[in-house]
Amino acid sequence: MSGERPQLDLLPAADIVGLLLDAEARVVPAVRAVAEQIAAGADLIAGRLAAGGRLLFAGAGTSGRIAAAEAAELPGTFGLDRARIGCRVAGGSDSTDSDEDDLAGAERDIAELALTGADVLVAVAAQRRDAVHACPGRCRPPGRGGRGRGRDGGRIAAGGPG
Numbered sequence: 001m002s003g004e005r006p007q008l009d010l011l012p013a014a015d016i017v018g019l020l021l022d023a024e025a026r027v028v029p030a031v032r033a034v035a036e037q038i039a040a041g042a043d044l045i046a047g048r049l050a051a052g053g054r055l056l057f058a059g060a061g062t063s064g065r066i067a068a069a070e071a072a073e074l075p076g077t078f079g080l081d082r083a084r085i086g087c088r089v090a091g092g093s094d095s096t097d098s099d100e101d102d103l104a105g106a107e108r109d110i111a112e113l114a115l116t117g118a119d120v121l122v123a124v125a126a127q128r129r130d131a132v133h134a135c136p137g138r139c140r141p142p143g144r145g146g147r148g149r150g151r152d153g154g155r156i157a158a159g160g161p162g
Contacts, residue, residue, distance in 0.1 A: 045120050049084065053118030058110065059125060060090035067124035088113065 008016055031038070045055055055074070057067040064087075071087035074080050088109040115121060 041122075045122075048118055048120045049080070051118055053116070053120060054084045054086065055080075055120050055122070056085075056113055056115070057087040057122045057124055058089075058106070058113075059087075059123065060106075061126075063124045063126050064089035067122070086113070 006019065008019075011019075049055060055071075057071050058064070059067040068087040068089050071085050074085050075082045090106055090109070110121075113119075113121070
């Protein structure tokens with residue numbers, strides 16, 4: 001439904017359900033298109049965790065809050081050390097969507113993580129521009145192939161064309 005902003009409150013429930021289903025139908029092809037990058041990212045994360053690194057998420061708005069929920073679930077689900085999993089949401093626990101554009105705050109958050117070459121930072125965002133805002137100075141947007149590179153050349157992002 002991205003880009004489409006119908007006045008949902010004015011539509012019949014059946015039309016809203018149809019719009020949601022149409023949006024969901026676009027998900028599998030989009031994910032399938034970057035399956036190799038997702039697998040490479042999973043291998044990178046597994047390798048870094050095995051070598052003692054941390055898995056850290058950064059995001060803003062709804063994407064950041066979903067990332068925080070995911071980070072909270074990983075230790076219990078996979079038996080990972082909680083000290084090696086973390087998340088920074090723009091604006092902190094009381095964030096609002098206006099915190100998404102606070103680049104200075106994002107820079108502070110990322111600096112406080114004290115990232116090392118052993119760590120993996122996953123910038124979670126609905127759009128590429130937002131992923132770059134989630135980790136300023138460390139990330140650049142994925143190119144047409146869906147791969148971004150961190151400042152040190154390490155793979156940091158997999159994404160689709162949007």
